[in-house]
Amino acid sequence: MESNTVAPQKPDVAIRLCGLEKIYKTRGGDVHALAPTDLEIAEGELLVLLGPSGCGKTTMLRMIGGLIEPTSGELQIEGMNLWDNGRRLNEVLSELGMVFQEAHLFPWLTIEDNIALPLEFKGESKARRRERARELMKLVDIQGFEKRWPMELSGGMRQRAAIARALSYNPNILLMDEPFGALDAMTRDQLNLELQRIWSETRKTIVLVTHSISEAVFLADRIVLLSPRPGRIDTIVTVDLPRPRSADTQTTPEFQAYVRALRHRLSEIS
Numbered sequence: 001m002e003s004n005t006v007a008p009q010k011p012d013v014a015i016r017l018c019g020l021e022k023i024y025k026t027r028g029g030d031v032h033a034l035a036p037t038d039l040e041i042a043e044g045e046l047l048v049l050l051g052p053s054g055c056g057k058t059t060m061l062r063m064i065g066g067l068i069e070p071t072s073g074e075l076q077i078e079g080m081n082l083w084d085n086g087r088r089l090n091e092v093l094s095e096l097g098m099v100f101q102e103a104h105l106f107p108w109l110t111i112e113d114n115i116a117l118p119l120e121f122k123g124e125s126k127a128r129r130r131e132r133a134r135e136l137m138k139l140v141d142i143q144g145f146e147k148r149w150p151m152e153l154s155g156g157m158r159q160r161a162a163i164a165r166a167l168s169y170n171p172n173i174l175l176m177d178e179p180f181g182a183l184d185a186m187t188r189d190q191l192n193l194e195l196q197r198i199w200s201e202t203r204k205t206i207v208l209v210t211h212s213i214s215e216a217v218f219l220a221d222r223i224v225l226l227s228p229r230p231g232r233i234d235t236i237v238t239v240d241l242p243r244p245r246s247a248d249t250q251t252t253p254e255f256q257a258y259v260r261a262l263r264h265r266l267s268e269i270s
Helices: 057-064 111-121 126-139 155-166 185-202 213-219 247-251 253-269
Strands: 013-026 029-042 046-050 072-077 096-099 173-177 205-210 222-226 233-238
Touching (some): 013 057, 029 057, 029 072, 029 205, 029 233, 046 057, 057 173, 111 155, 205 213, 213 247, 213 253, 222 253
Parallel strands (some): 046 205, 046 222, 096 173, 173 205
Antiparallel strands (some): 013 029, 222 233
């Protein structure tokens, strides 16, 4: 008898790394930052890169973002090669938004104008830029601060504005390099909750680098644990905790079990 069961459809791949490698040339000799690495990241996934300092996680993220050219290997964004003979392809790059540890807002522009700046570069009308900026300020919960200067906002609010700016031109993929690492613990916890909410509302693919095990477990669908330099994938952990996750999630035995296992593995490979 034939079965009528339909196999589950594999999610589309947003980012594919095929033998991706990075070797930095320095006066003191070659520095092998990332060993050849294969990895697929699904559309809509929230994936976290975790590992000891110097393991290559930021190098990997910046290669995905087109900021660093790979030494070898192939990098595809939604099925398209990002690099072609040493040249970044702008049509592929437009699918990517990036948030760094520092907000890097321009102090001479208002918050609204900082958020809208990428749209100005793209030639959008002033009315459309203002409309989009205000939509995003509502999304990241800083509405009402449109005409403020960056220096008038707290660090957490500036980082919300940086996230809004990265989303301004509606990229499909958001890359985040320790975006909350410079903030105090309470603000960081609050922004983790906010990031989870933004992700659930937009369903962007997010790749985030962090040194915090608890932050990784709280946010991730999957955690990619990298070994010390040259970085290579040591372990991939699927975080099977229900969403939305709340502050109380971190007190559960299931959450603590993930944290203990990752901490133990980190101590073994560091």
